[in-house]
Amino acid sequence: MINILDIKNSRISAGAADKHDGDVQNKNILEIRNLTKNFYLHNVGREIKSCSNVKFSLEKGQFIGIVGLSGAGKSTILKCINRTYLATSGEIIYDSEAFGRVDLTKASERQILYMRKYEIGYVSQFLNVMPRTTAKEHVMNALLDIGCSSAEASKKAAEMLNYFRLSESLWDIYPNTFSGGERLRLNLAHTMVKKPRLMLLDEPTASLDNKTKVLVKDMLIKLKNQDTSMIGIFHDLEFMDGLCDKVYNISEGKIV
Amino acid sequence: MNTSENPVLSVKNLTVRYGDGCSECSTSLEKNRCRKCGTVWASNDVSIDVYPGEVLGIVGESGSGKSTLMQSLYFDIEPTSGNAYLNGYKNGCESIWNASPAEKRDIKNKIMGMVYQNPVRGLRMDYSAASNIAEKIIATGSRNAGEMTSRAKELLEAVEILTSRMSEAPKNFSGGMQQRVQISKALANNPSILLLDEVTTGLDLSVQAKVLDLIRKIKTLYGISILLVSHDLAVIRMLADRTVVMLDGKIIESGLTDQILEDPQHEYTQQLVYSLL
Numbered sequence: 001m002i003n004i005l006d007i008k009n010s011r012i013s014a015g016a017a018d019k020h021d022g023d024v025q026n027k028n029i030l031e032i033r034n035l036t037k038n039f040y041l042h043n044v045g046r047e048i049k050s051c052s053n054v055k056f057s058l059e060k061g062q063f064i065g066i067v068g069l070s071g072a073g074k075s076t077i078l079k080c081i082n083r084t085y086l087a088t089s090g091e092i093i094y095d096s097e098a099f100g101r102v103d104l105t106k107a108s109e110r111q112i113l114y115m116r117k118y119e120i121g122y123v124s125q126f127l128n129v130m131p132r133t134t135a136k137e138h139v140m141n142a143l144l145d146i147g148c149s150s151a152e153a154s155k156k157a158a159e160m161l162n163y164f165r166l167s168e169s170l171w172d173i174y175p176n177t178f179s180g181g182e183r184l185r186l187n188l189a190h191t192m193v194k195k196p197r198l199m200l201l202d203e204p205t206a207s208l209d210n211k212t213k214v215l216v217k218d219m220l221i222k223l224k225n226q227d228t229s230m231i232g233i234f235h236d237l238e239f240m241d242g243l244c245d246k247v248y249n250i251s252e253g254k255i256v
Numbered sequence: 257m258n259t260s261e262n263p264v265l266s267v268k269n270l271t272v273r274y275g276d277g278c279s280e281c282s283t284s285l286e287k288n289r290c291r292k293c294g295t296v297w298a299s300n301d302v303s304i305d306v307y308p309g310e311v312l313g314i315v316g317e318s319g320s321g322k323s324t325l326m327q328s329l330y331f332d333i334e335p336t337s338g339n340a341y342l343n344g345y346k347n348g349c350e351s352i353w354n355a356s357p358a359e360k361r362d363i364k365n366k367i368m369g370m371v372y373q374n375p376v377r378g379l380r381m382d383y384s385a386a387s388n389i390a391e392k393i394i395a396t397g398s399r400n401a402g403e404m405t406s407r408a409k410e411l412l413e414a415v416e417i418l419t420s421r422m423s424e425a426p427k428n429f430s431g432g433m434q435q436r437v438q439i440s441k442a443l444a445n446n447p448s449i450l451l452l453d454e455v456t457t458g459l460d461l462s463v464q465a466k467v468l469d470l471i472r473k474i475k476t477l478y479g480i481s482i483l484l485v486s487h488d489l490a491v492i493r494m495l496a497d498r499t500v501v502m503l504d505g506k507i508i509e510s511g512l513t514d515q516i517l518e519d520p521q522h523e524y525t526q527q528l529v530y531s532l533l
Contacts, residue, residue: 042523043530083512085519109498109512110307130472130494131465144476 028095029198029229030058030081035090037076050076051253054090056246058198061227063220065234065244073253074233078200080105081231082122083112094120097197117146121196125206127183129175136161136171139189146194160189165215180207188216192223199223201232205239213239262348263305263341264449264481265329270338272299272324272505288319288504298324299335300505304483306449311475311482313496313513315489315528321505322485323373326453328353329483330370331360342367344448365395369442369480373454375434378441381427385412385437388426392444411440415470432463439470449481450474456491468494489532493517501525 035054038047051073058064066074079085081092083104092104096115104112116122129138136157143153161171164185170178175186184207191199201220205213213236220243224230234240240247248255275295284291288300299321306312314322327333329340329352339351344367345359352363364370372378379388386408393404409419415436426434435455442450452471456464472495474480486492492499492513500510501522509522520526 039519040521042526079518084514086511086515086521112512113310113497128493130469132469141476 027059028057028093029060030095030231031091031093032056032077032081033091033093035077035080035092036088037073037080037085038088049253051080051250054250054253054255056248056255058229058231059245060095060229061224062245063224063230063232063243065232065240065247066250067234067237067240067247068250072250074250075202076253077250078122078202078231078233082116082120082200083107084122094198118194119196120198120200121191121194122200122202123187123191123204124202125184125187125204127175127178127187132174134172135166135175135178135186138175138186139193142190142194156193157189160193161186163219164189165212181209181212184208185212185216188219192219195223195226195228197228199228199230199232201230203233203235205234205236217243261308262343263307264343265304265306265483266341266348267302267304267325267329268339268341270299270302270325270328270340271297271336272321272328272333273297273336285504288321288506297505299328302338302502302505302507304500304507304510306481306483308481309475309479310497311471311484311495313492313499314483314485314502315487315492315499316502317487317528319504320502322487322502323453324505325502326370326451326483326485329451330364330368342449361395365392366445367448369445369447369450371435371438371442371450371452371455373457375426375431375438378438379426379434382425384423384425385417385429385440386422388437388441389444392441396445407444408440411443412437414443414473415440416466430463432459432466435459435463435467436470439467439474443474443478443480446478447480449483452482452484454486455484456486456488464491471495489517489528501528 033055036052037050039050040047054077068074076085080087081104087105094102094104096102097119098114099111102111139157139160140153143156166182166185170182175183178186184204188204205216208216217239273295275293277295278290278293280292281290281295285297288297302321302325304312316322324333328335335353340353341348342352342363345352345363355363370378386405389408389411390404393407398404408422412419412422417433417436426437429437456467459467468491475482484496496513499513499516501508501516503524509516509525516525517529520529
């Protein structure tokens with residue numbers, strides 16, 4: 001049982017605007033309000049604008065797709081939600097199971113770590129694995145970190161690796177030698193094994209063949225049907241067909 | 257993770273100064289040295305919190321005050337001012353730096369574990385690996401030889417040192433093995449916090465990977481809080497949940513590790529991250 005006492009500072013107070021929009025907010029797991037992110041680069045003494053005044057809402061169980069050219073600011077939005085980037089201004093209101101409505105731009109680091117562990121999953125194109133960690137151990141570690149027993153972690157990791165058709169002969173191998181597609185499937189297995197409430201997918205299909213793409217799409221549909229809310233960045237419009245409830249096109253840091 | 261938990265360790269306003277200081281120290285510092293009186297501010301008003309089960313990384317260049325912080329915590333250096341509260345000492349209500357010499361020994365023997373960059377500082381090189389571990393266990397009051405031997409075996413196995421070599425002195429071991437014996441010695445007293453000072457520095461990559469893997473396992477299996485000092489950002493990326501950046505004796509930036517590495521705010525942190533190979 002999680003005992004969370006010190007949450008007052010980061011909960012969103014039930015102000016007038018919140019009450020007014022109560023019903024809408026109850027449906028939303030995430031609301032992005034006027035999100036702006038600029039990077040100040042000290043070595044050139046200049047600010048780079050990445051995204052500007054972005055606003056949209058994600059309903060529980062909904063899938064939002066984000067498309068746009070490289071450098072348009074798509075990943076910046078996801079990284080601000082994940083708090084890998086610090087927002088310059090704006091709010092990202094997330095309806096957390098543990099903390100209630102919380103502004104991810106202002107939540108404490110401990111709260112963010114908690115939510116990353118138990119509620120929010122982030123899948124990037126890149127695999128970040130501890131040295132000397134096998135593919136199966138990598139997936140198991142996600143579960144061991146949240147307190148699963150070794151036996152349970154092993155069982156669930158095997159199920160997930162099987163689901164993503166990562167050959168059993170690869171399970172006890174360090175993933176450094178994996179192909180792009182194998183790495184990505186491992187990444188997806190690592191994140192999805194915890195069944196997060198909110199999934200952030202940063203170009204998860206970038207290096208997949210068509211067969212694996214179908215597999216990933218099936219998995220995402222299955223997760224969506226289980227009420228997992230998702231935001232995904234894709235280049236592949238065909239992939240998004242039948243998966244996304246809404247699609248936003250980002251250009252020069254703005255939704256167009 | 258329980259976000260309402262109190263920190264295992266809380267350092268408040270640690271200052272370590274070499275010299276008497278002067279009225280112009282606050283405005284005349286060149287890096288961490290006063291131009292006027294020559295006083296060196298090795299640690300200047302440093303405050304950190306370490307929470308249960310987390311790894312807090314401390315990064316910064318040589319002379320930034322990282323090791324001063326660690327050595328102050330392990331009573332190797334006497335702070336000029338500041339307080340440090342440990343959950344396991346008087347319920348975290350009194351600063352460990354005001355403890356009596358006997359209490360400080362007790363804190364080192366029962367609550368904290370320290371792993372130095374140089375194993376010579378943490379190990380008795382002429383004693384056997386098992387004796388090094390036993391020494392720590394004896395310091396907690398145990399006198400049962402059988403228990404000590406079995407604990408030494410268990411710990412050496414955990415750090416992947418063959419138990420057939422437990423009677424050998426660490427001076428015969430490689431640098432990586434010495435470091436792992438030092439880690440097992442630091443774990444002998446089931447500490448609530450482990451202080452790791454540049455533990456992978458100077459080790460070759462494959463040995464470094466073993467030590468990193470070991471630290472991750474310690475975190476997962478034992479739930480011990482770890483304060484990890486390193487100038488190697490790759491080590492910090494792998495292990496630390498949160499990271500503090502130090503420069504010239506001061507904390508200049510802190511945040512989630514991935515945020516520090518991908519969206520550094522301070523000029524120095526940006527330079528540090530852009531220098532990453």
